[in-house]
Ligand SMILES: Nc1nc2c(ncn2[C@@H]2O[C@H](COP(=O)(O)OP(=O)(O)OP(=O)(O)O)[C@@H](O)[C@H]2O)c(=O)[nH]1
């Protein structure tokens with residue numbers, strides 16, 4: 003039992019006596035002392051920008067003023083949706099659970115000329131290294147603009163209020179756009195009673211929207227949020243429709259419908275360091291030893307079923323940083339780095355054995371790879387080579403996979419007959435070839451992420467369980483081997499020629515006793531920064 007093992011060793015070895023009791027408990031916890039952190043690295047969500055509030059139809063009522071002038075306020079603008087990549091977020095699971103994000107609707111206008119208040123905004127916070135891709139969108143205002151353009155091109159006398167003298171014949175029938183005075187009978191209005199419908203409007207902030215289709219690569223912390231979808235404009239109150247002949251218009255307009263965008267979020271970078279190792283090698287214990295993680299630990303294979311991400315704090319804001327760091331590209335000194343503990347890798351994992359390809363994908367998303375080898379479980383060099391082999395095989399396969407996957411998706415889409423009742427009922431408002439704004443079936447195949455080859459990543463070896471007997475020779479051999487690799491006497495374990503081998507480190511540790519782990523941080527920081 004691991005528990006007994008730990009205690010025996012502590013009595014044997016004087017050097018480990020200074021490890022506090024509580025720390026040992028934390029690193030070799032009873033089975034129920036862990037937390038499962040939910041984790042998602044890919045999800046799609048539907049954004050619904052806020053609808054505009056309706057305009058108000060009202061008239062001044064005061065003593066001695068019998069038929070006061072129109073004084074209905076305009077409707078408020080709908081809420082906007084923003085996105086921001088921030089430090090501290092590590093997973094998309096919170097967003098994945100939401101599914102739909104709907105910004106607030108603007109409030110309706112009020113009497114006495116009071117405009118409606120704006121709808122509530124939504125801010126989506128995502129981890130740094132998130133990619134945002136648009137799947138499809140439905141933008142009512144853009145569609146209306148397009149329809150107008152089309153009507154004009156076809157020679158209809160579609161004219162707007164800013165072109166006087168010509169009668170609008172095309173848009174008055176949009177009864178759905180008009181709001182009538184309470185109590186007015188809809189049938190008492192003929193289209194002749196309405197002035198030309200105002201041209202579709204956009205809020206000023208809509209200028210800040212990224213061009214469609216949205217493709218954002220958020221790989222740095224953002225100081226300010228980025229707008230994704232602007233809320234729709236509110237309707238106009240009845241004072242807008244006062245003319246020389248109509249003093250008391252009994253109509254206003256409804257607020258516009260907010261646009262809908264479905265986006266796919268994907269984490270490009272999972273963490274700064276990825277722990278790669280066989281099952282039961284001690285990766286989760288290591289993560290616990292150097293971070294505050296409460297990752298699950300157990301003396302059996304596949305204890306970890308999904309990535310756990312821990313953060314190593316370098317600067318606890320108490321004056322001098324714990325580890326000296328240089329100013330990075332961003333201009334700020336690095337204050338932390340993250341480590342991903344991923345499920346164990348077994349032989350033939352690339353053939354989808356074990357937990358399969360899913361988590362091999364995580365490996366290529368780490369900045370640095372830390373190969374965790376168990377010194378007590380046989381030849382460490384063989385273990386390291388085995389891990390590299392799987393990683394390499396995976397990389398080979400991936401390129402093929404990606405290709406096959408996108409082919410397959412195209413094929414499936416061709417075969418499927420989609421149920422889309424709305425498309426038939428609507429006038430087709432898309433010019434051929436031009437900006438397809440309304441793509442109701444969302445069948446667009448999104449391009450895969452492009453990532454650098456795995457063998458070009460900096461890597462190090464963490465040799466763990468060094469507290470166990472007869473691990474010394476194993477480690478010495480490993481170190482000797484790495485030296486030869488660095489000098490070019492041995493082939494790089496990845497088998498690739500241009501693989502990274504600038505500074506090869508092997509660090510012996512005992513994670514369970516938190517011995518030697520303090521050496522990891524400065525080495526990792528050095529690799530991250532250079
Ligand atoms: N003696 C000793 N035992 C260790 C050490 N590190 C981990 N262990 C034990 O090894 C076993 C496996 O540890 P885990 O951290 O769960 O291993 P893992 O690599 O995360 O395993 P998977 O999640 O299944 O891939 C546990 O029983 C740990 O207590 C160490 O430094 N020394």
Ligand SMILES: [Mg+2]
Pocket residue numbers: 285286287298299305306343344345346
């Ligand atoms: Mg684990």
